Amino acid sequence: MRHLLSTDELSREKAIEILDSASQISRLNQDTTRKFPTLQGKTVVTLFFEDSTRTRISFELAAKRLSADVINFSSGGSAVSKGENLKDTAQTLEALGADALIVRHSASGASYNLAHNGWTSASIVNAGDGTNQHPTQALLDALSLRQGFEIKDGEGLDGKKILIVGDILHSRVARSNLSLLPTLGAEVDAVGPGSFSPGCKYANLDEALETKPDAVMMLRVQKERMNQPLIPSDKEYSRFWGLTEQRVKQVPNSLILHPGPMNRGLEISSYAAESENSLVLSQVKNGLAIRMAVLSMILGSKNEA
């Protein structure tokens, strides 16, 4: 694996290999915060054109745990704010010896362009491109689900019913999961108000929950990605689509996921976020393991060759 751009590119075998590698790392990490020498001498750049403290920190920590040299590059205050374009930025970083670029960008396809336009020979890890993909998020969701369902290593999510709820249209998390989870054998339904989820066959979350999903993945309402409000009001959204306490009780056996950061009281209630079925914190923890697994797979394989 040279790049990780999209979960579309992952076969079932490859996806399970990443999950297994991450759960192994997770177990090794259980008690100590030990460092692995895997990426010694490698330079990894986190190239963030959009602010995302959580994802950047997770990647940075993952690379550091693997002993890579890490450079953090964000667009504010850099040459980018002086008008430098993506191609020139990538070439500059490559000239400085970057082995991998972890890229967050507001334009869908930006990672694809970096990997395939001949602008750089560094490996590209997509850390979120526009409304398109965020593959490590879907992988960590899958790992959290596998743990939550107590499914062992080497297996997928066969037959599990997953309900993704919210702004499907603007969500790279939804898009990534919509391709990865079915690859792993799960049945996925994406629901939300019509302006968020065109073609949705349910009028509200209560109807959707009647299908008794094994897990409910709540998406963040991303107001920053809308040109104009796509819902009448926050209040109306939470009334029809929010995961309220009452709705959690409607599906007492369903696991609950949220990619964070959460809009508490909007798409998810505190009761849901903190319930015993909530995987929110294990998602964060698994993020680190997944990113370590992905980075070692992409950069480590060159060492072995």
Added chain:
Amino acid sequence: MRLSNCTLANGDKRDIVIEKGQISAIEPASTNGDLDCKDLIVLPGFVDLHTHLREPGFEQSETVLTGSQAAASGGYTAVFAMANTQPVADNAGTVTQVAELGEAAGLVEVRPIGAITKGLQGKELASLGSMLNSKTRVRIFSDDGHCVSDAALMKTAMEYLQPLGGVVAQHAQEPTLTIGSQVNEGEISRITGLKGWPSSAEESIILRDALLSEQTGCRLHVCHVTSKLGVELIRWAKQRGFPVTAEVTPHHLVLTELEAKNYDTRFKVNPPLRTQEDTKALVEGLVDGTIDVIGTDHAPHASDAKQQQWDAAAFGMTGLEQAYQVAHRVLIDSGNGNWQRLAEVMSSTPAVIGGLDNHGRIEIGKEANLAFIDPNKSVQVHGNLYSKSSNNPYIGMEFESSVQHTMFRGKFSFRDGEVIK
């Protein structure tokens, strides 16, 4: 000069005699001409109602000269230059300058299109009357690249131009439906995560403008129709007798939205590429007369404007050098149409819409503006040969037929694959 044994669009074989730049005689075919055309089909030189020559202002992408060269190599003898230059062609001075640059290049007739609104801002009318009465006598007006979305302003422009014989060419795009839009709304926006561009944004304006053309009596030319429903609306308007004509680009005839799946910005274009169902409807409309002309929307962009992430890249693709080949593919090679229809959509109808008396017809007393076609010379596209820009969407495609020569005002502007000048 005698061009002997020419096959005309209707299949007749004739000699064409040219004196002082004009066709002086059309005679029975012989074998003793100055140029033996026995293997060539001779059509009236092509006329493009929709070209971006980029000069003045964007000479890094194209100039009137390089655009004229690209046009001549594609069989064109006249091109209409869109107004979105810098300064905008919204006044008599700028349109006259563009026409003069065209005459200086001397390869095709360059006819300026005037902006409908000042600075293409869509707020107040440009000096329509002054451009119309300028030395270059502008006939077609367009804010192309922008839609005149204000319905009242559009109606006023049409009321003003109707008695003057002006034509309004509209870039149909309801702006509130396309904020940030990148690709057709549908499968491709789902695959790529790029913001969708609903065809209803185009169709709603086509319908509105058709109604305004009926009410004002002003001739409306709908630029670059892209969707099946758009074709149906135009068919309806024509059945009602509304004064409407319509155009399709070469790229919307043969390329679909799926070209965008790898974020190759050559395929980023406004309006966007649509579905296969749409291309099929566009070809049908072109064959049955619903769509009147092929207009290239030749939109050259310097490489730095295209070597960007998709959202930041410029909209547009070149077309002058391959438009004929696309027309041949959809009309002749497919068996859907014939050479007469090809000559109509590439030459005679755009000449009539644009008011060009010396183009569009092979007739005694008219300028010798001709395109010579080799129907069997297949060519693989490697890129643009004459345009200054390389955003060519056909690279790698093979076409079945080529332009062999082009003649402008009795002189070869393009001969055996070379632009003369």
